[in-house]
Amino acid sequence: MTTLLERAPAPVAKTTPRRSVTALFAIAVLVAGYTGFRLPGDWAATLQAVSLTDGFHRRFLVGTFLKPFGHDYAVFAVASFAVLGAVLAVVTLAFFSSRNESRRWLIVAWLLLPTGGYLFHEVGYLDQALYLLLSGALWAVHRNRPVLASAVMALSVTVHEIALLTVLPVFGFALLRKVPFRRACALLAPAALLGSVILALPPVSAGAVDRLRRALSTTDFPYRADALALFGRTQAESWQLYSITTVLLYLLPIVIVVVVGFLYLHRPTLAAAVPVAAIAAPALLAFGGWDDARWGFLLVTNFFVVLWLWLGHRELKARQFAVLAALFLILTHVPMPYFDGYAPRGLTLVTPVEDAR
Incomplete structure (x- = not known):
């Protein structure tokens, strides 16, 4: 049966990566690691201590496993x-298992953009566990094990509720390329329903935050009280702490670039609505x-994952490659500031005189 997003496969390209592209991939990994490497921050460590057995009803899977x-x-x-290493292993496997040059160049571009350094800077954040689970689910779909993939994605919403706007839409796009619409909806339902239940429940049970604070007060790192305070605020109270408009205006140029880039490759038809929605969904964060x-990092990452899936066995034409390269250059000008006062490391050996003043 023909699925909603099925496309006729293009001729398969060479399966062995060219040495030049392989060398560039290695350089891109090294540059990304040098640019953004850091030790896990106190915020990330604090959230990894959150567990279901301690009375937390959100973001508890990693902490429950580590308790x-x-x-x-x-x-x-x-x-x-370990999670970062696993993500890098998945990226490396995707590079070497790709059957066309376009997919390999896409991975290199993602690493050379600010997203590559941000991946290393974000070590410890639960986002990386989400995309690791997504990769497992995509592998299960590829191996014709959609029920296993559905179970893996249901786990993702217990890692962090933002799975509903990041990895789950991408999973939905991947499903629609393999199975009929009704079957895809049935496979998406467990994660969507579980995510809805998690959002409907109180984030924590009574006294859970105070108990965890006391437990962390004796640890060998300064836990972040403001990270635990997230579980005690309503969404309305959180909105009072920042400007939604400001965040949306930051994300708007990124949304325009990635959506225009995809629609340039994919004819703007009804079938394009699903991948475009999967790309743009993180903007709702x-x-x-x-x-x-x-959120900008996740937005660009979703674009690259969706584009990687969409390419399949296709090879980009020279004109398409040139347009995408221009759009990627635009993305290099999008500021992606780091947390905790960190900044991307420059590739120069000394600090420029202008910065030293």
């Missing part, structure tokens, strides 16, 4: 770098918090 190992910083650091650069 038997204690609350030492080393536990969270090892777990954070402006209504969930003030981490504008983080």
Whole structure:
């Protein structure tokens, strides 16, 4: 049966990456790591201590898994770098298993953009666990195990509720390329329903935040009380702390670039609505918090994942490649400031005189 987003496959390109592209991939990984590498921050470590058994009803999967190992910083650091390493392993596998040059160049571009450095800077954040689960679900779909993929995506909403606006739309797009519409909706339903239940429930049980604060007060890192305060605020109270309009205005140019870029490749038809929605969905995170650069990172990442899936066995034509390269250059001018006073490392060996004054 023909699925909603099925496309006729293009001729398969060479399966062996050219040495030049492989070398550039290695350089891109090194540059991204040098630009953004840091140790996991106190905010990330604090949120990794949140567990279901302690009475937290959101963002609890990672903390529940780590709880038997204690609350030492080393536990969270090892777990954070393990997840980052797994994400890099997935990216590397995707590069070498790609059957066309366009997909490989796409991965190199994502690493060379500010998103590459931001990936390393974001070590410890739950976003990385979300995309790791997404990669597992996509593998299961590719291996014709959609029920397993659906179960993996249901787990994602227990990692962080932003899964509903980041990885779940991408998963939906991948499903519609493999199975009929009704089947795709049935496979999406468990994650969507579980996410809705999590959002409907109180974030924590009574006294859970205070108990965790006391437990973390004896750890070897300064836990972030403001991170735990997230679970005690209503959404309306959070909106009073920042300007949704400001965050949306930051994200707007990114949305325009990535959506225009995709529609340039994909004829603007009804079938384009699903991938465009999967690309643009992270922009709605402006209504969930003030981490504008983080939402921008997720927005660009969704664009690259959707485009990677859409390419399949296609090869970009020279004109398409040139247009995308121009759009990627535009994205290099989008500021993506880091957390905690960090900044991307420059590639020069000394500080410019103008900055040293």
